[in-house]
Amino acid sequence: MLWNKSLNLDKLNGVDIVIISTVPFFLVNQLSSHIYNLKEKGMRVTLVTSAGEELQEFLNDDSIQVITIEIPRKIELWADLKALVLIVKLFSMHKFTIMHSTTPKAGLLCAIAAKITGIPVRLHTFTGQVWATKTGLMKNLLQFLDKIIVQLSTHCYVDSLSQQQFLIDSGIAKKKALSIYGKGSLAGVDLKRFSQDRFSSAFKTELKKTLDIKGSDFILTFIGRLIRDKGIYELLASFEQLQKKFADIQLILLGPMEASESDLLRDKINNLSNVHWLGNVRQPEQYLSITDVLCLPSYREGFGTVVIEAAAMGVPTVGTEIPGLVDAVDNNVTGNLVRVKDITELSKTLETLVCDDTLLQQMKKSAKERCLLYFDSQKVNECVALEYVRWLK
Numbered sequence: 001m002l003w004n005k006s007l008n009l010d011k012l013n014g015v016d017i018v019i020i021s022t023v024p025f026f027l028v029n030q031l032s033s034h035i036y037n038l039k040e041k042g043m044r045v046t047l048v049t050s051a052g053e054e055l056q057e058f059l060n061d062d063s064i065q066v067i068t069i070e071i072p073r074k075i076e077l078w079a080d081l082k083a084l085v086l087i088v089k090l091f092s093m094h095k096f097t098i099m100h101s102t103t104p105k106a107g108l109l110c111a112i113a114a115k116i117t118g119i120p121v122r123l124h125t126f127t128g129q130v131w132a133t134k135t136g137l138m139k140n141l142l143q144f145l146d147k148i149i150v151q152l153s154t155h156c157y158v159d160s161l162s163q164q165q166f167l168i169d170s171g172i173a174k175k176k177a178l179s180i181y182g183k184g185s186l187a188g189v190d191l192k193r194f195s196q197d198r199f200s201s202a203f204k205t206e207l208k209k210t211l212d213i214k215g216s217d218f219i220l221t222f223i224g225r226l227i228r229d230k231g232i233y234e235l236l237a238s239f240e241q242l243q244k245k246f247a248d249i250q251l252i253l254l255g256p257m258e259a260s261e262s263d264l265l266r267d268k269i270n271n272l273s274n275v276h277w278l279g280n281v282r283q284p285e286q287y288l289s290i291t292d293v294l295c296l297p298s299y300r301e302g303f304g305t306v307v308i309e310a311a312a313m314g315v316p317t318v319g320t321e322i323p324g325l326v327d328a329v330d331n332n333v334t335g336n337l338v339r340v341k342d343i344t345e346l347s348k349t350l351e352t353l354v355c356d357d358t359l360l361q362q363m364k365k366s367a368k369e370r371c372l373l374y375f376d377s378q379k380v381n382e383c384v385a386l387e388y389v390r391w392l393k
Contacts, residue, residue, distance in 0.1 A: 009382075011389050013042030018096045020087075020110045022071045022103040024052035025280075030127075030305060031102070032057065034187040037381040039063055046094065048087070049106075071105055084109045091117040098388055099123065102186070104130055108145050111152040121391045124149050125157040126167065126178075127186060128302030128324060133229055146172050153177075154391060159303035160184040162323040181383045184327045185303050188380030189371060194312035199289040207290055211276050217248045218354050221291040221315075223284050223306040224298070226257040226265055226277075231297030231320065231341070236268050236275075238297075238347040243274065246354055252291070253277040254284050288313045292360065293353055296325065297338070297346055304328040307335075311371035316363035318349055334367035 017038060021027045027035070027049055035058070039045050046065040047058060058066050069086045072079045091099070091113050098121040101110040107124045114122040131142035150156055150173040157179050158164045164178050182188075208215060220239065224230045232253075239251050251272075256279060257265055269275050281287070284306075288294070294310040294317040301324035307317045308328060317335035319325040329335040336353075338345040353360050 009041055009385055009389060011392055012038070012385060014044065015042075015098065015388070015392065016044045016046070016094065016096045017098040017100065017388070018046045018048060018091070018094070020048040020099070020101045020106045022050065022073055022106040024049045024054045026103055028054040028057055030186050033190050033377040034381050034384060035064065037378075037385065041385060046096070048090065048110075071109065073105060080105070080109065084113060087113040088116055091119060097121060097392070100125070102127060104142075104146070107149045111149045115152045120154075121388070122152065122154045123157065123387075123391070124153045125159065125186065126163065126302060127159050128163070128300055129166070129170075130300075132166075132300040132323075143170065143172060150177055155179065157181065157387075159186045160324045160327040162326050163302055166323040179387070181380050181387075183374040185308060185375055185380060186305060187384070188375045188377035189305075189308050189312045190377045191312055191372065194285050194288070194309045196289055196313050199286065204290050207286060211250075211252070213250050213276075213290075214248065217250045218246065219250045219252060219290055219292050220295050220350065221252040221254065221287055221293075221310075222295050223254045223310075224296065225255050226253065227261055229299045231299060232261075232265065233268070234297045234341055234343050234346060235295055236272065237343045238350060239275070240272060241343070241347045242350060242354070243272070245351065249354065250274045251276065252287055254279075254281050254287060256280045285309070285313065288315055291315050293318055293350065294335075295346075295350065296320070297340070298322065298325065299340055301325050301328075308371050308375045311367035312375070314364040314368040316353075316360070316367045318346070318353070330366070330370060334363060334370050 027047055035045055048067050048069055050070050051068040055066055058064050069083055071083045087109055096119050099110055099114040099119045100123040101107040102125045111124060131139045134142060156177055161180055161184060164180060167173050167178060168175055222235055226232050242249050269277055288310050294315050296304060296317060296319045298320055301322060303324045310317055311334060317329050319329050319337055320340045321337045322340060329337055331337045336349045338349050
């Protein structure tokens with residue numbers, strides 16, 4: 001747990017840093033406050049990721065350099081080799097002082113490229129393990145690749161204490177090779193953005209009207225990719241059970257639908273009433289402003305940034321007892337945690353919150369208080385910046 005105020009942040013002025021992610025969504029939605037904080041401290045910031053419309057936010061800022069290199073999310077040997085060559089060329093030309101990667105594929109390729117080109121400070125942040133739900137040879141291969149990242153990096157970070165222990169127990173890294181920022185998370189929460197104060201009663205009423213939701217309806221929201229590992233099928237099954245008891249319950253789904261899941265998922269969603277799939281939205285906070293409970297019955301998470309974003313707006317979470325979420329949710333205080341894939345327990349837990357408004361209101365209050373105390377992005381970003389100074393020394 002890191003917080004060293006004795007270091008001088010002025011040392012970051014003029015330092016070249018490259019921040020890399022496999023997909024642009026991660027940079028924009030998870031790291032934008034961190035990136036702008038580094039710019040304000042005088043760092044010369046370069047971003048590297050695959051192409052995507054989300055990047056327009058950074059392309060409009062002349063002080064941040066954006067370079068697109070197509071980095072496949074899955075293993076594609078030829079495309080991976082091509083991306084590695086391009087990253088090596090980029091690192092050779094620019095001579096960055098600090099390289100900080102996130103997401104698995106970017107972490108692997110950049111760890112190799114940064115070592116080859118001699119970047120002095122090579123950092124990576126683990127935000128969940130793809131292999132956590134795999135078995136056999138594929139799991140062994142993916143674990144081996146994570147070990148390479150650790151070996152080639154100056155240091156690695158994790159976004160939760162439970163994930164750190166999970167990596168240690170799995171033999172990926174020793175404790176001294178892994179650190180956590182404060183109480184966890186990748187970059188905290190922008191409390192100005194995720195604030196109920198931004199949204200008037202009139203706005204909320206109109207938003208509900210556009211979704212054909214009545215003012216008194218109980219609203220569950222899911223935010224994330226609509227894939228099996230996020231527990232989307234368990235959520236839909238649980239919601240179907242709840243609808244048999246409560247006619248005034250609604251489910252909002254925010255996030256892209258994977259092509260491999262689309263046919264089956266579309267059928268399940270279309271067969272349920274009061275389910276609103278809105279796809280990938282740029283401002284999820286608008287929908288959190290009308291949400292009663294966030295539901296994230298995931299199989300694996302690094303931390304669960306959406307949990308603390310919801311908490312900032314006074315929305316508790318019902319999630320699963322997995323590494324990451326056990327840190328993001330204070331069980332029975334800021335939300336509830338249930339067993340993975342347990343539809344019955346998930347349904348009963350949600351039903352309790354639907355029926356017990358006193359409990360729900362207390363959880364809303366506690367969720368916001370904990371977020372304000374530990375996950376303010378300004379605090380977390382300062383912590384990351386201080387780490388950069390530490391490694392520069």
